[in-house]
Amino acid sequence: MILTNCAACAAPLAHNAPRCVRCKLRYCNATCQHDHWRRGHKQMCKKIHRGGNAEQYHADKKYKEAVAVAVEACADDTKGQTCYICTEAVHSRTGEGLVRGCACGDRDGVASGTTGIAHVSCLAEQAKISVAEAELNNLDWDAFNRRWRWWSDCSLCEQRYHGYVACALGWACWKTYVGRPETDQLRSAAMTQLANGLAAVDLHTDALAVEEAVLSLERRCGGSEPSILSVQSNLAVTYRRLGRLEEAHRTERDVYSGWVRLHGEDHELTLQAAGNYATSLSELQRFEEARSLMRKSIPVARRALGESNEITLKMRWTYADTLHEDPGATLDELREAVTTLEDTASTARRVLGGAHPLTASFEESLRDARAALRARETPPTDAREDGDLDEVEDA
Incomplete structure (x- = not known):
């Protein structure tokens, strides 16, 4: 924290x-x-x-703890390997071991090869240097943002880090920019990166405190509407994960409307917000509203982002869940849910890798949908025919 x-x-x-x-x-x-x-x-x-005063001292301490946890969690995948950045097995300066938290070498669901295996320190240094070069050369926002994503996404496979590696990089990012002034956008961006890392290991209460601090900072320093919408979007997701469903619904509705107003319906941020809004509707069991939004938004996402984009995959997952989790779903809707999830899970395993949390979530939903379909297709056995009930005596 x-x-x-x-x-x-x-x-x-x-x-x-x-x-x-x-x-x-x-x-x-x-x-x-x-x-x-x-x-x-x-x-x-x-x-x-x-140690650099309270915030810096605390960030450095939490970073070291997070790296140790990440290294231990990745031990099986990295045994006998070397860092693709510095080519060493053990970091010469920090003494830390290796991690692996992306899709490199895992395109078919099986971990193989050395691609993507690195030290957290090397990944952090790579991101730090890349961002510093972007600042020095005064790159435009799109180019700068591509550099900034090295704090969250692998520079090789361009997939997002997950689990304990994402958490360690969140702390690495925060400890790098903690000394920036409150008005420096990189300070709030680093806080957001930390919140995302905490959420990656299910520390949602801690993530919420960071996100609330970011929102307060943005409002206090006159943050732009897009910046505030981005923070509110993160807050809404965390509300949902903590079971605060009504708060999540209200916030995600407002965020979706805000992005539509600013960028239209085919922008990446609008589509991401649409998926989040549909999820909040579904968790409130407002299934038809959620399905209606997804039926409108998924074709747009396919056209604008592509079939294998994470946002598109998540939207299809959300749509399928609104089908098989709805008590009033028809048999055809349950079959559609299974078909959709089979295709989504297969694409995720190919693109993201079998170890990615999204792949695991899609496959879990697929199992649930198949179970719901089997239960509907198989008529219940008449217990009387099986002799499981005692005869009712006449009065």
């Missing part, structure tokens, strides 16, 4: 909460600060200051 809570009592903090003069650790008030000093901060204050 970034430091959005009082170091003494853990209460949420205002952006201008009082700080320790030396290490910049933040507190609710002077009472909490004095209490924390007596409970041990006196011994840590100088160390935190030498």
Whole structure:
């Protein structure tokens, strides 16, 4: 977590909460600060200051912890391999091991080869240098954004990192830009990257606190409407993951309307928002509304983004789920759900790899849809015919 809570009592903090003069650790008030000093901060204050003050010290610490977890999680895939960037098995400076968290070498669902295997430190350094070059050369937004995506996407296969590798890179990004001023867009972008990394390992409560801090920062610093819509979109997804479905629905409805107004219905961000909005409708069991939106949006996504784009695949997944999860679905709709998910899962396994979380989600939905179809196609056995019920005696 970034430091959005009082170091003494853990209460949420205002952006201008009082700080320790030396290490910049933040507190609710002077009472909490004095209490924390007596409970041990006196011994840590100088160390935190030498480590770059509270936010930097904390980010560095959490980054090291996240890297260790990622390396352990990837141990089976990286055994006997070397980093494709520095060509070493163990990083010469940090001593860390290797990770693998993308689709490289996994196009057919089977991990193979050395492509994509690297140290988190090497991936982070690669992204840092790429972004620095974009800043130095004053590249336009599209070119800059392609460089920035190296914090989240593999530069080789262009698929998004997932799981513990995404979390470690989220902390790497935040520790790199934590010292930027509040008005610097890279600071809020790094916070968003951290929130996405936390969500990748299901730390949704922590991700929510970061996203709320980003939204507060954007509003305080006069962020543009697209920037605020992007943050609200992330917030809505996290609301949904935490079971706050009504909040998610209201936010995703407003975000979708905002993107339609700004960019029209065939823009990538609009289509992504449409998928999120349909998911929120489905989770509120408003299945017909969700299906109607997906029937309108999926052909647009196929035309604008392509059949194998992640957004297109997610939209087809959402549509299929609205069919087989609907208690009122017809037999033909259940068959359509199975057919759609079979094609979606096959495409995801080919494009994203068998280890990707989306592939696993599609295949889980496919199993559920097949089970629902089997249950509908197989008529229930009459228990009386099987002799499972006692005869009812006449009164």
